[in-house]
Amino acid sequence: MRRRSLLRRTRRRRERDDGGFRLGTALFALLVLLVVAAIGFELFRNSTLPIRKFGWNFWRTSDWDPVSGEFGALPFIWGTVYSSVFAIVFATPIALGIAIFVSEISANRFRRPLAFLTELLAAIPSIVYGVWGIFVLVPIVRKFETLVSKTPLHRLPIFAGPPYGIGMLSAGLILTIMVVPFISSVSREVLRAVPLTQREAAYALGATRWEAIKVALRCGRTGIFGAIILGFGRAFGETMAVTMVIGNNPQASLSLFAPQYSMAAVIANEFSEATGDLYLQALTEIGLVLFVITLVINVLSRVLIWSTGRAPKRRIEPASAAAAAPEAA
């Protein structure tokens, strides 16, 4: 009789423990969810003034004059999109080359060091890229721009204007360097998820190495696409390095030589000095849009990357497990 009650008591305690454990950890898990929601809500709540006052015109006009209360964010959007697209165009082939080289071509013992070196690029803080950018990269870019401005290329709208060095070209180049490691490391993961049997089948049909790689690339194409979009998202929100070299001039221009501005840069520069609610809220609204866009980009790219991570396994279950083993090392 005593033993049974003891058993019952311990079991009841266990159940209470389990419930408490589940609830307790769930609260913290909920907190993570809440933070994301709260960021969106706070940004929205704190940008109602400009949303009411300007509506869509906020995004269609380019007068940014805090003194007279005119706020048009078009130059910042332009600068952000322009620099990010520039970075993605140049970073994608380089990053894919690295991913292919590390996961498909290089000898096994070089894989780790190579992956480590490219990830070192991602570990360097943005501010350090900025310091390097203004003192080293910008003078080089200025020299290049001076050279170009003496050639007929200068007549093209993208090479127009005086050679400042500081401007869209410097910002785009620095973003390219910063985005490469992101795209390459995610693409590498995607390529690793493509089963070895795919390449073996290609080789068995007499394919060359490049043709086999192309098969693997095709298998992982949604994931690689996701990696590129993820890199785009990074470039979109990158702040310090861009702020330091883009020139901070709210003028949308097609010229790579022109000093321009980006959404993140204007927040970094003006937020702590913004006087008046409307000014502060206008900057917050820019932050809100930055948040929404990166949110969409992130969700989209995760879905794409996850879908390749799982899809091949479902299709070719039995062979892939054994074949993937040597590659995992």
Place this chain on the structure above:
Amino acid sequence: MSSRAGAEAPSSAKRRRIVSRMMTAACAAAVVLALVPLAFVLFYILSKGLTALNWNFFTKLPKPVGETGGGMANAIVGTIKLIFIASAIAVPVGMLAGIHVAEYKGTPLASSVRFAADVLNGIPSIVVGIFAYGLVVLPMRRFSAIAGGVALAIMMIPIITRSTEELINLVPQSLREGGLALGASRARVTFTIILPAALPGILTGILVALARIAGETAPLLFTALNNQFWSPRLDQPTASLTVQIYTYALSPYDDWHRQAWAGALVLVALVFVFSVLARVVTRRLERMNVG
């Protein structure tokens, strides 16, 4: 690998082989192309930073405009302080959230939290700064170390959550079953068996998170702000290495530029120490699992 397929004309096989070689070379070139800026950046940080670095940098306060000399002692201490505040918030929250996601995977809450953590990880740090401004600076009515710490904590949480979850998943299921078979509660099994087994790996995640936030500037610009003096209190504006580098690099003074380089070197050293530590821990873990 060589493709002497009978059905192909020999010239086509040759062409395909050449294309293959060229593309292989192009991929190798891409690696070189990425390593050049890395070498370039590291070279300049080392050469410019080392010449500017001296003892004063670590021990002296910044000098007023116009006077040369001085250091960033307050900024170094400030960065350490911010890291501590951020860790104090993010480590428990991140770990417990990670535990939940790993222990109750498949529930709607767990999957959405995993997703939210990934999304949070991708939100630009400047946006997190605005959020912390509204959350802490506005109610407190002043810039403070706490506000900066909260902003950095928000950036740490998703990294810690995800790594905790992954590491717990790596612990062999048999350990858990053994504990449960002995009649222990889930909480007890997790905290006394699973967590100790996963702890070195979770430490890696924490180190990675630290490496990431140590170099953050944007969220501090309008939360911790900056301070040219010591700031013993947590509810005061606090200097940080990154914000100090930013102000110095954009200033017109040569002496400040040199100090910005020195700051960059110290910052990169700090970040690398965290990254290398993380790597060492991972390596040791892998060896343990193999053995």
